[in-house]
Amino acid sequence: MKIVLFYHSLLSDWNHGNAHFLRGIVQELKARHHQVQVFEPENGWSLQNLVNEYGQEKLKELQQYYPGLETNFYNLKTLDLDVILQDADLVLVHEWSEHELVKRVGEHRTRSNYKLLFHDTHHRAVTEKQSMAAYDLTHYDGVLAFGEVIKNIYLQEKWTKKAYTWHEAADTTVFYPHSKTEVEGDLVWIGNWGDEERTAELHEFLINPVKDLGLKAKIYGVRYPEHALKSLADAGIEYGGWLPNYKAPEEFAKYKVTVHVPRRPYVQALPGIPTIRPFEALSCGIPLITAPWEDAEHLFTAGQDFLVAQNGEEMKKHLQTILSDNNKAQELATTGLKTIQQRHTCAHRVNELEKVCEKLEIDSAKIYGNKNEETVYEK
Template sequence: MKVVILGLSITSSWGNGHATTYRGLVRELARRGHDVLFLERDVPWYAANRDLPRPPYGRTELYASLEDLAGRFAEDVRRADLAMVGSYVPRGAAVGEWVQRTARGVTAFYDIDTPVTLALLERGACDYLRPELVPGYRLYLSFTGGPTLARIERALGAPAARPLYCSCDPELYAPAACEPRWALGYLGTYSEDRQPVLERLMLEAARAWPEGRFAVAGPQYPGHLQWPRNVTRVEHLAPPEHPAFYNAQRFTLNVTRADMVRAGYSPSVRLFEAAACGVPIISDAWPGLETFFEPGRELFVSRSGEETLRYLQEVSAPERRAMGARARQRVLSEHTAEHRARTLEAYVLDAARGG
């Protein structure tokens, strides 16, 4: 197939989780013989923080404006078997309208932020998607599964809403033989709605266990936040540094955005990355979690700092390693970028045949 993806970013992972998803998906589509063009709006904050300026798979092009996009890439979109627009693309609604007018193949909207998108649409505040555009996308691909898919079809008129979850790259994320530096770590960009959960599940545990060592990595945390003395703060880590960070932890913490907790069935890419490294996960609770990992066998669920601390102090090293190994096997069998590429192929072929 000829595939054109218009996404938020593939060249920079700074402050977003889109880049790693697109990198894995594009690489696997290219490996499977597809001709993939990724189009990214050139914006200053990504230009200053490009950790993969020239992806070695497919073809990546930057555009400066809608006029530049239409002037240089209309023929690519017209000839594509799949033209896919992602969430949070700058002026994405206008981009999507242009794609729907121009494309002759299957059109798709890839929502990496589904609960946030639906909330914005309800408030009339979404600048990358409008309700009237949804029926014009032959596929609505969503990071969120479960009941939300039926809602998208029923309330927004999507012809076919399908799950296309995040994934991980097992070639990059793997166990490493090293002695963990931290009892518990967390990797994630600051989010106002995640911070109280991080406070409850990790920082309370850190204060109750001064001898324990903890770490929080990620950008955009406000300077006024007060961190316990035994919590190491690490600024933005580029994706190539993620595996080493995970492998330096005895356990890793997963915290989910509030909108995604309410929707359920919205796994974070951090879940799959950490599991692929064989690092046991302590996660917050949300509907549908058990469809990705089996609680108590492939990860732990915590609802308080006290419960987190009990896992850290009472789970034996052999039990911890066995849980990490089981989670890794689950990821390798169901949640790699290759799995997502194959799933996308099947969706596009079905849509092209009128399914």
């Protein structure tokens, strides 16, 4: 197939967690000999922040982890959809795109033969409903939603007639267990502060337990306000700033445990959506402890793939268990990794996307080429 993707950024993961999944999907599609082109807005905020703070060198470094990864830049004023979408079979437009782009691609769809999907990977269908309702999906063939609850919102609100659940997953070509050459500390956490959407939770499940237990810990991420940095310093936690997403596996290998602290909108209104962070940790073979979230779609098995702490005191107990019991830690890491490898890789998600293409009646010869259809992954 010829596939065209409109996303916020392929090159930058500065405050842009979806870059992990997008990069993995693009590389997997290319490995299956699909023609893939990605378009991102010129002067996009994520890429601009990355370049302004760290320079162009980081873009060269990306190629070491994702050989041949390419993107294209567009300007809405000069964007020629007739040229970009010529002979396309499938077009995906991400929900971080401007309303004008979403509308224009939809209108172009009425004069073309490709199939067009809107891809939602965020909580704005709940937290910014007015903005999401303003997207004109009239001429789209459906929505790819990264959780059942998001899919149902699109259908209930009649924003679309068809929607498919398409969870994020781990790119195991980059996110895999690295050899532990030398342990540098007890706990590592990789994540952004979260726009005050989880401030209390970060204190209860991360900062306070580290301080109370006297752990050697390091935190990576961006957009940490002064009060957050002060709290980290007070707890004796080293702050590492922005970490390129592709370097996370190397950091996980230097520590004994990590935690997941979901943002409040996911816990309260979007059960079943863990975001990319647990996929990243589990695929790298590091023991994971999470703050509470409802795995409504049974992606994992709590207590086997990871431990769940209902409150700060339970988090401290779980941390003590993992740090003092090597057998328990290894068992947890092994089981979590196995679950990722069996069910939650970007290869699995491309299999699911190909099934959606079947439902959209794209020619199976274009979808699968010479591949035996019987090997396609079924969830």
